[in-house]
Every structure is written in structure tokens, then in C-alpha cells.
Amino acid sequence: MPELPEVETVRRGLAATVSGCRMAAVRVRDVRLRQPVDPEALQRLVGARVTAVGRRAKYLLLEMDTGAVLIIHLGMSGTLRVTHPEIELDRHDHVRWLFAGPGLAGDRELRYRDPRRFGLVLVSTRTQLQTHPLFCRLGPEPFDTEFSGQYLWERSRKLRRPVKNLLMDARMVAGIGNIYASEALWRAGIHPARSARRIGLDRWDRLRRACVEVLGDAIRQGGTTLNDFRDAAGDPGYFAVHLAVYGRSGRACPRAGCDGRIRRIVQAGRSTFYCPRCQH
Ligand SMILES: [Zn+2]
Secondary structure, rough: OHHHOOOOOHHHHHHHHOOOOOEEEEEEEOOOOOOOOOHHHHOOOHHHHHHEEEEEEEEEEEOOOEEEEEEEEEEOOOEEEEEEOOOOOOOEEEEEEEEEEEOOOOOEEEEEEOOOOOEEEEEHHHHHOOOOOOOOOOOOOOOOOOOOHHHHHHHHHOOOOOOHHHHOOOOOOOOOOOOHHHHHHHHOOEEEEEEEEHHHHHHHHHHHHHHHHHHHHHHOOOOHHHHHHHHOOOOOOOOOOOOOOOOOOOOOOOOOOOEEEOEEEEEEEEEEEEEOOOOO
């Protein structure tokens, strides 16, 4: 499943490829996604120019000069690739957009492919975005200044929930998925099952920093994917980043001076990996 760093990498690739370009055509081949694709709404975007490619949580936002916004979510298995219109289609390609414009050597086609169909392709407007049901309850982005140790501390005073579940709650902070929640807690030395209200301000500060670091490192490691994406020869896939604990059950804890072994537990139905020696 693509997590925030993959989505941010795709955003950067898209921004470099289609910003400033005009949407020349759209074809919907398969409307079946988490919500059905609306071909007529997509058709109304034709002729508009992409002014910016943004991201909110794991949603990509292609902002058009008409005030419309194309919202794309990759779900479990969605990918976007930029290719040439004559390249043969895949049977899981749901939507294709033809872009024309500055910086493109000939026309380019953007294709959304999603074999498991949990993704989304929707149309909204910049003004509706504030009150849109997908976005109105989202907490701050991990890279926002609003997301501070103080913010986490204040919001968690009465919460008995395990800290890991809180980190993965999009109302608290948007876009920290299962992998990076485990990684950030390890980096901050906090036990994933610790009750949120029993974490002091200093440790929330450390955890906030750890979240920004693990996501930032992963985005930097996604650099090669970005090049593949821009060259647009094929499917970029999702990149494998260096992980300290996730998926490493039974292995030695990588923290210097720690002789613990990584353990796996299940929290809220999801695997959590942590070191019982150095996470308290
Ligand atoms: Zn350890």
C-alpha cells in the first residue's frame, strides 16, 4: 500500500510533468473504484490547465486554472504513470488523461491503474475542498508547523488509547500509516502500547521530530522512483526504504548499544514492530 512518502514522490513527479499543461482529453475505461468514477465530471476538466499539484494526507490534488480540483487517491494498489498515448493499455488502467503543453516533447498521457480498485478519482473545486467530507476532519500534516509536541500533548491529556493508534488516527495527524508509525516510535524510544495520556511533553516533542525524520528520509530515498516516474517508461512501483523495525520481527534491534530483538504485536488489527528493550 502506498504510504505518504510514496504519494509525495508521485506528487513531485506529477508536478514536474504536468504543471502548466492543458488537459486535452480524458477517457474513462473502468468506473469501478472505491466510489464510481464520474466520466462527465472528468470531461468538464478538458481544456483546463494544471496550475499546481498538491497533496493532502494521501490525496493528490491537481489544481486547475478553472478552480476545479482533480482528486486522486492510490488506495491499496493504485499507480499513476506518465506514458506516450500509443503505448498499449493494461487491463487495469481505469482512467487516461492526455496532456499537452509546455515542456512536453509531444503529447503525454497520464494513466491511473488500480487492480484492487480501492483508489479514488474525483472532481471537486478549490472552494469545496475545505468542507469536503474527505478532508474536513483531517488533522494537520506531519510537516505543518501546527503539528508540534505541544499540539500532541494537549490533544492527548485524556486519551487512554495506545500512542500508536493515536499516531495513525487521521484526525490527529494526516497520513502517518502503519509502517511509519512503528518506525517513528522506535526512533523516539516510545513503546507503541503506551497510553497516550502517560506521555510527557518532552517525549511528544521527540516523537513529532521522529515522525518528520522517518517520513523525510523515506521521501529522500524515493528520489530514484521520481526519475523513473518522470521518464515514464513504465510502472514505478513502490519503493523499498531502509526500515529499522517494520517487518523485522526476531532480528536484532539496530540501535547502537541495544541488545534487544524486534517483536511483533497486533494493535487495532495491524502489525506493530518494536524493541522491548529500548522502547518504554
Ligand atoms: Zn532496542
